[in-house]
Amino acid sequence: MAFDHEEVGDFASERDAQEWAERNNIDPQDLHFRARGRRGVTLSVRRSALGDSSRGDLSYGRRNGFF
Template sequence: MAYEHDEIGDFASERDAQDWAERNNIDPTDLHFRDRGKRGVTLSVRRSALGDSSNADLSFGRRTGFF
């Protein structure tokens, strides 16, 4: 089964990206890492874990509510 992912950003290491996900209550199974070599990793998160842009979605705000 293929899932859609949204790119979140670049991190110095996979551990840094995992720490960010943990702080934001993102399940580790929703994460996807792309190795950037010496430049770290790019983190993407399964779109269903983020919600969508409709106000009817109860998880609305996840896209802007991260810290």
Template sequence: MAFDFDEAGDFGSEHDAREWAERNNIDLADLHIRNRGDRGVTLSVRRSALGDSARSDLTYGRRTGFFS
């Protein structure tokens, strides 16, 4: 089964990305973290985990630190 993911942004480390997800009540199983070597990681979140009220632009949550 394939899932659709929306990119949430770049982080300095996997630890930082996971902390952001935890602060936003996103289950760690709904994450896809892509290692970018010395440039950190890119975090994507399973679209179905965000629900209908999620913003189409996840970078908003990345900039502000939370989803509203």
């Protein structure tokens, strides 16, 4: 089953990206890593983990409010 992911940024290593996800309470199953050669990884997060645009979904603010 395929899921839509939203790219959230580039990190020096997969471990750095995982630590960022841990600080932001994102389940490791919602992460997708793409190698950038020797320059680290690009992290994408499953969209359902980010929430939607409704006001009742408090996780929506994470798109702009991650640490």
